[in-house]
Amino acid sequence: MPSILPTAEAAPAHPVVKGVANGSSNPLLANVPNKLFIGGQWVDAESGKTFPVLDPRTGEEVFRVAEADKADVDKAVAAARKAFDEGPWPRMSGKTRDKILVKLAELIEANAEELAKIESLDNGKPLAMSKIADIPLSADHFRYYAGWADKIHGKTIPCDNMLGKWFAYTLHEPIGVVGQIIPWNFPLLMLAWKVAPALAAGNTIVLKPAEQTPLNALRFATLCEEAGIPAGTVNVLPGYGPTAGAAICRHPQVDKLAFTGSTEVGRIVMREAAERIVPVSLELGGKSPLIVDKSVDVDKAVEQAHFACFFNHGQCCAAGTRTYVHADIYDEFVQKAAARAQRRVVGDPFEEATEQGPQIDQDQLDKILNLMSIGEREGARLMCGGKRHGEKGYFIQPTVFADVTEDMTIAREEIFGPVQSILKFHTTEEVIKRANQNEYGLASGILSNDVNFINTVSRSLKAGTVWVNTYNVYESGVPFGGYKSSGIGRDKGEYALEAYTQVKAVYQALEGEPDWY
Structure with missing residues (x-):
């Protein structure tokens, strides 16, 4: 994986801001003051x-x-x-x-x-x-x-x-x-x-x-x-x-x-x-549930769930990290979700093909690695990932756990990293209760082709945002905030x-x- 800074040729042709002399040798930062x-x-x-x-x-x-x-x-x-x-x-x-x-x-x-x-x-x-x-x-x-x-x-x-x-x-x-x-x-x-x-x-x-x-x-x-x-x-x-x-x-x-x-x-x-x-x-914070109904196209749902969880390296407070999947499609979904995560391109963010760059810092890297280790010890089934990616920088392998239950740490705590936890459910009433069984209530998602399922679940979830057959849409005119420990206002x-x-x-x-x- 190359470790390159943007070159002078790639830098924008803007004049240096008046009064800025920041001592940086990186031309990209020429207009960034280093003062208060x-x-x-x-x-x-x-x-x-x-x-x-x-x-x-x-x-x-x-x-x-x-x-x-x-x-x-x-x-x-x-x-x-x-x-x-x-x-x-x-x-x-x-x-x-x-x-x-x-x-x-x-x-x-x-x-x-x-x-x-x-x-x-x-x-x-x-x-x-x-x-x-x-x-x-x-x-x-x-x-x-x-x-x-x-x-x-x-x-x-x-x-x-x-x-x-x-x-x-x-x-x-x-x-x-x-x-x-x-x-x-x-x-x-x-x-x-x-x-x-x-x-x-x-x-x-x-x-x-x-x-x-x-x-x-x-x-x-x-x-x-x-x-x-x-x-x-x-x-x-x-x-x-x-x-x-x-x-x-x-x-x-x-x-x-x-x-x-x-x-x-x-x-x-x-x-x-x-x-x-x-x-x-x-x-x-958030620990948002994404509920996948049995009526979905599994391949499409896998891709939507992948984006819900792994967007911005999983460093998203609304990330759909608790993926609830109906028992009828659970096994197929788990296999395909792991395969999709393994195809995810991790690398230099300035490379065109990269889907996932590094985590923000060493502290966050260590936190994610520790929580993934706890997930394995507590009995979650590691389908892929679970380790650091490379030896330099703060890169994490895209990780999928299956057979996760609500009593596991990775289902309760916000990981803030590229880690998907998949949980199985059987009935609508059951998944509503389990999805709400968390201290957070920032966001949630529903993937379904059943309008009755959509209407029932969307009105029952204790979350400030419910995305239906989509995820991570942030329109300026639409309010964003959480229930419970996810915030005020x-x-x-x-x-x-x-x-x-x-x-x-x-x-x-x-x-x-x-x-x-």
Whole structure:
């Protein structure tokens, strides 16, 4: 497997961003600042610290960025506070914000080739997937919320009772300074999911990207400058969770917290929010069931289930990792699912044929290997995979387990890797009960040609999303979020705006002062 960085010939022909001198020898990173973005300025961390960005194909350092901690968070929150309390962004008309967000979407599209390559270098996902999914969906998200910027409004409410008559109306106002912490599995797209609705509603932002994948968040900040987003409105602070992340969660001037990541860390964020009584939205882990009915075309169902589980190397919170298959087709499905996984091409994400690149880092590699080992010890039947792929980088063999039961660790815990667990079921009532027998409730799927089965199961699953005869569809206007331990609130669509606005009620007397005063 070749271990190559994109060459100078493959780099986009964009000028170096003004003021950026990052010391990188990789031409692809020429436009990526290695500093913090605070108050419209590129600055070093107060401590002077930096941290490495590793290429997951090799485990080798490819870049260094400034490491934010509490002192930098204090500066960024102060800048965001000033931008919210005194700056133009919350005071602009919705139509003006609309135009700027459209410009930002257009800039993402204009730089799509560069952003896709940065995404694949940073995260390890196949370049083809970055090009057709991550970057276009990110641009679409900003364009979608640009359309909402001038449509966020309240209602007029008639008031007439025995005491008098009033005119009442509601205002939907931006909530203030928003602290946002995003994960590494879809670096730019998760940024878009968080930043776009918050900006459309008129908020200011302090954003911490995952320490594993800070590159496109920094490049995005340069596009914010180019689009005309006022200084202090968006602040980007690469850093670690226990330092920068914790400081954002605890800061008394942060009015709202939004987090996407593991359920374990989500509980910590929620506790911090509870201490200060600030609203919090959480998009957390999942262990999503995909239910395969006996009425399906088995070959087609195998391919759909493979995509549901292995998309983005299995590093997807909604991944359909619990594959429930009806007993009548179970044996055939298991054999064909294993054969499909064995055909999956694992390799360099910059190679055209690659379907699966490396996992994100050594910690994730070790976690997946450990859980696969536990699966074998607990009695699951290993059909294929189960080991590391190659000797360099963070590659995992696509893995399929059969004869999995709900009491097994691999059926309960989120693996976040390319591991499919196949479970057998016999009746509709049984599979509904078993599918819901999990602490998570983020997403789910049904593969069936029986409309009665589809309607019964889709209404019975305790999950925020149900995909029917498809999987991993993420439309900007459709809400996404979870039941149970999978989170609170919704990203995407009109519903996400509720997380970034306050509702104010205003009463006004219509006939002077009431006579009961």
